[in-house]
Amino acid sequence: MRIELSPEEVVEIAVRFEEMGEKFYRGKAEILPQDAREIFLHLAEEEIKHKETFQKLLKTLSPSRESLPDTYIGFLKSFVDRLIFPGGKLNLELPQVKDTISALEFAIRRELESILYYQEIKPFISSKHHSTLDWIINEEKRHFEILSKLKEKEENK
Numbered sequence: 001m002r003i004e005l006s007p008e009e010v011v012e013i014a015v016r017f018e019e020m021g022e023k024f025y026r027g028k029a030e031i032l033p034q035d036a037r038e039i040f041l042h043l044a045e046e047e048i049k050h051k052e053t054f055q056k057l058l059k060t061l062s063p064s065r066e067s068l069p070d071t072y073i074g075f076l077k078s079f080v081d082r083l084i085f086p087g088g089k090l091n092l093e094l095p096q097v098k099d100t101i102s103a104l105e106f107a108i109r110r111e112l113e114s115i116l117y118y119q120e121i122k123p124f125i126s127s128k129h130h131s132t133l134d135w136i137i138n139e140e141k142r143h144f145e146i147l148s149k150l151k152e153k154e155e156n157k
Contacts, residue, residue: 007061007124007125007126008058008061010076010121010124010125011054011057011058011061011121011125012058013117013121014054014114014117014118014121014136015051015054015055015058017114017117018047018048018050018051018054019047019051020110021043021044021047021050021110021114022044022047022048022051024106024107024110025040025041025043025044025047025107026040026041026044028040028097028103028106028107029041029044031098031099031100031103032100032103033100035150036100036103036104036150036154039146039147039150040103040107043107043143043146043147046139046143050136050139050140053132053135053136054136057125057129057132060129061125061126061129075120076117076120076121100154101151101154101155104147104150104151104154105151107143107147108144108147108148108151111140111141111143111144111147112144114140115137115140115141115144118133118136118137118140119137121133
């Protein structure tokens with residue numbers, strides 16, 4: 001069986017990832033010490049920029065539907081369902097984020113998962129937009145590096 005998925009749908013999911021990331025970083029900044037708070041607020045602003053980039057990309061996509069194996073669509077949907085619940089709520093791990101280390105671990109996982117998702121959606125996006133997607137992937141990798149260094153610093157206190 002084959003299922004249809006539009007490039008618009010996969011990019012709309014990316015917009016939701018960025019919205020959730022911004023909300024998470026802003027919301028958890030409150031519980032963090034000053035240096036981590038500043039980094040989380042900076043990352044929240046970057047998530048807004050990524051969302052805006054994806055929204056611009058959405059406007060340029062040609063309406064089309066790709067016929068894909070249902071197993072691949074199942075993978076993408078399961079991947080997204082693991083992170084996104086009705087109403088745009090973050091997954092069930094979020095209530096466990098109560099201190100700096102757990103906030104950093106959660107953020108690091110989300111950055112890795114967004115990188116994976118963005119790499120997986122690349123085939124759905126016209127090659128003329130690959131440089132935009134590559135830019136966002138590199139930004140997420142940079143976020144991962146920033147968060148990893150901050151976590152290491154916190155663990156060594």
